[in-house]
Structures are given as structure tokens and as C-alpha cells.
Amino acid sequence: MTKREIIYSVFEKLKILTDDSDLTEEFISSLIDSKRAMLLKQQFGKSPWDMPLQAQQEICLTLEVADAIDGVTCFGKILRSKLKLPSSVKIRGKQGPLLVRKMDRMQISINIVPIERLPFLGHNQFLANQLYAAVDYDGKLYLFSNNSSHMFLSALKVTDVFEAPDNATEMSCDTEFSYIDPWDQDYPIESAMVDPLVNIIMQELTKTLSLPQDNVNDAEDARN
Numbered sequence: 258m259t260k261r262e263i264i265y266s267v268f269e270k271l272k273i274l275t276d277d278s279d280l281t282e283e284f285i286s287s288l289i290d291s292k293r294a295m296l297l298k299q300q301f302g303k304s305p306w307d308m309p310l311q312a313q314q315e316i317c318l319t320l321e322v323a324d325a326i327d328g329v330t331c332f333g334k335i336l337r338s339k340l341k342l343p344s345s346v347k348i349r350g351k352q353g354p355l356l357v358r359k360m361d362r363m364q365i366s367i368n369i370v371p372i373e374r375l376p377f378l379g380h381n382q383f384l385a386n387q388l389y390a391a392v393d394y395d396g397k398l399y400l401f402s403n404n405s406s407h408m409f410l411s412a413l414k415v416t417d418v419f420e421a422p423d424n425a426t427e428m429s430c431d432t433e434f435s436y437i438d439p440w441d442q443d444y445p446i447e448s449a450m451v452d453p454l455v456n457i458i459m460q461e462l463t464k465t466l467s468l469p470q471d472n473v474n475d476a477e478d479a480r481n
Contacts, residue, residue: 258451259442259443263454264285266451267288267455268285270459280462285458286440290421294346296450296453302348305355308355311445312447313418314418314419314429316343316428318413318428319340320338321336321338321339322335323335326375326391326393334401334405335401336401337399340397342397343424344420346420352370353370353392354369354392356417357414359414360411362414365407365413366387368389368390370391372392375391385403386403386404388402388404398415414430423440427439
């Protein structure tokens with residue numbers, strides 16, 4: 258289901274309650290993103306690695322050599338993404354992207370860590386040659402290791418669940434549909450979550466706009 262279809266569903270439900278509304282599609286779009294993130298946190302907050310594939314997006318990041326991370330020199334050889342990652346849905350226990358792969362889709366043996374652990378890495382001779390990755394406060398992805406084998410990488414594919422899917426769509430690895438507006442592409446959400454998402458948005462709008470509650474369910478609407 259596309260975001261435009263979800264927006265349309267919200268406006269169709271609003272018509273039942275009011276004919277006078279200054280709500281814009283852009284505002285409904287922002288509600289869709291924020292409430293989607295809320296639902297995902299509620300359902301997968303204790304098991305982020307069970308996040309459904311339908312909610313995930315894959316983006317491509319070009320890499321460049323860096324001498325330091327946030328002005329601080331760290332151990333090993335450093336690569337970083339040229340662009341910032343779109344903000345991901347914040348879930349406890351999830352330290353970074355769900356998956357980082359090479360452009361040929363081969364998985365890399367990589368340890369994704371919080372940037373706060375950086376000062377404590379590289380001191381163990383048995384672990385220093387492992388490859389680490391972290392998202393810094395500047396939003397860029399950094400790769401670092403004493404082993405220079407990762408320095409041949411020029412780009413990576415990163416899979417995650419992003420707060421604003423439209424922004425991630427603009428960085429998608431799949432350029433076949435790049436000419437299609439993000440609102441007209443499949444929205445990253447499970448089909449079973451669409452109705453709860455629309456209902457939550459309607460609950461917020463009825464409170465914000467002081468609208469009467471719609472106590473007639475969709476099945477009854479269809480019969481009438």
C-alpha cells in the first residue's frame with residue numbers, strides 16, 4: 258500500500274466526521290510517519306531483530322577515507338559515508354543499522370557498536386583487527402579497524418527502519434523507480450498494521466480538532 262493511499266484513507270474517514278478541515282496532505286504524511294514509528298516501537302521494542310522485512314528499507318552509501326571521527330583520532334584505518342544516514346527508529350538494544358552489506362549484497366563480518374564505545378576499542382590485540390561500525394553524532398556511518406582490508410570498499414548497502422521513509426527512498430539502491438514520487442511507492446509497513454495506523458491517526462485528529470468520535474466500524478459502513 259502506498260502512502261498516498263493511506264493519506265486518502267484518513268481523509269475519507271475525516272469526511273464522515275466533518276466537511277470543514279484545513280488539514281493538508283503533508284500534515285497527514287508526517288502523522289503517518291510518526292505513528293508508524295510508535296507502532297513499531299511498541300511491537301518490536303524488545304526484539305528489534307524481528308522487525309518485519311516490509312518495514313525495512315535499503316539505502317546505498319558512498320564511502321570516503323577519513324583521518325578522524327568527530328575530530329578525534331581513533332585506532333586503525335577509517336572510512337565514512339559521504340552522506341548522513343536518515344534517522345532510524347530508536348529502539349532499545351539496537352545500536353545501529355540492522356544490516357550492512359557490500360554492493361554485491363555479500364554480508365560483511367562487522368561489529369556495529371554505539372559511538373560511545375569508540376575510546377575503549379583497539380586496545381585488545383586479538384580484537385583490534387576486527388571491523389567495527391558506528392553512527393556518529395554527525396549522522397554519518399564510520400568503519401574502522403587495524404586491518405586495512407575494508408579500505409577497498411567504495412560504497413555499502415545499509416538496511417534499517419527509518420523514521421522518515423520518504424527521505425530513505427531518495428537514497429534507495431533501487432534506481433529503477435527513482436522517477437516515481439515516494440508517496441506512490443510501497444510504504445514500508447506490514448499490511449496488518451495499516452488499519453491500526455489509520456485508527457491511531459484518527460484518534461489524534463478527533464482530539465486535536467474536537468471532532469465527534471466515529472463509532473461506526475468499516476463493516477457497518479459497507480452494509481449501509
